[in-house]
Amino acid sequence: MKNYLLILVVALSSTFVVAQEPIEWNPDYELQLSDYQSPESEINAALTSYSIYSGSKIDFSFNMNSVSFMFTKNFNSKVKAIFQKNLAVLIAPDSVTANQLLQFGRYDFDLVELYARKIRKKIYEEKGAFSDSSLFQPIFNELQEEMNTVSAQVFKATDFGKDAEMLQKEHDRVILEINNLLDFCQSCKPKKNR
Template identity: 40%
Template structure:
């Protein structure tokens, strides 16, 4: 009986965690209701801020032999948005909704950089590479992601400049499509010699 109760609690915990994280799929659009942090507040504030919980994650668990013969790491890199960690503080609803659009841009941008990382891993992984080749690639991608995100933050004033944000987001979506072989579930085509 104890085992059944423990298993039930574990299943509930997994379900709750799954509901908290949204994995990028190209269809889901971030909503104001996705900002579930207790810090979220619309109105009665003097400044605006956003704590977006989008990011690219890399997780790998395999033996050295398995690693040696693995070339495609697409499934090991993901782009997620964590609802419980996301917050918006906005002076009014219109400002908040524009910030939500900026959060969608951030989510799409994290998928773009996840795809870039997947491609870099695929291109740079040799048969006898060891796990140490991963960190420098990840560091470069992370730096580029932070720089592009920071520039967009300034250019759009956290999404308040709607036209600029739309152009930036459209560009990110085009670049995501250019890396279509590197979606999480894709298998990149081998280059012909």
Template identity: 50%
Template sequence: MDYKIFLLLVVLGYSAIGQEPKIEWDPDYQITINDFRASQTKIDKSVTSVYVQSGINIEFAVQMNNFVFMLTKNFNSKLACTFQKEAATLMAPDSVKANQLIKLVQFDFDLSELYTRKIRKELFENKKTFSDVTFFQPYFDKMIAERNTASAKIYSATDFGNNGALLKKEHDAVKKEILLLSDYCKECKPPKKERK
């Protein structure tokens, strides 16, 4: 009996190794073709039109009672920019086009982290002591809309990554903006406002 339980634990342990369905944003993480795990993903010359679904989400998880919420000012740890491998889809006729799309998704991942930080900053600066849980919604909605507009603009301007020089230029600008908002990383504590 003990042997069967041990064997079951070993089998379950091995099946869990290497399964990372969700990746939180990290400045050093580089998306690869292996990260696109949706069943529709394929690189094949039979693909007549390219398709990419990034699998990127900005998640906001607040689980606290009203009293704790009223006293909370820093929501950095409650917001996360994630890449969902199982939702990420890429279809391209060849590896050249696939790599262009991967660079575009990497840009989108970094752009989403930038907007995650912008949301954290908005929440930190606008949270009042007696704000209720719904106070964040207008800031969240505004930033998500801005992010979507910025993303669509770059997808279009770069012709889905065909203009690599423009994509690199825009990506470098996003990385610089991320650094400017370093106080709003997930693990960071924003500086307190100086009282006058």
């Protein structure tokens, strides 16, 4: 009996840990309502307002010595588009509104991947043999600000995703741009310039 209990506790513990792991962007995965795991998330008919915090962000980190840094040109694997389930909040009075907000969340996660690729590309183009890590912050800040502006504009223009046609048009544009930056996916190696 003790062994079964221990296995159950271990299984539940590992399920909780896995559930809290961020989702890395993947073209084959589409966010679900169940991914919005913040305790503040709810769908409740008593609500009179609705909102979303997408939980998507760009994560950029590396740890290497100065020699490795000097000879590294491709930082694609160091820049990640992630979705943090425990921080993602979706509040809606009904399932129709919740699904409209979810569509915006999906758009936003793809937008984060697009800007992660733009950051990877810009680092690749600007990093020289004698560059130091101070190169990264201005690139990150500039493109992060641009991404936030685009997201806010689409959020407003689509009325929180309620204008499904406009949101789909914007989402298609983002997917096209992602596909135009194929060399800058997280696991890709950009082609060398001749």
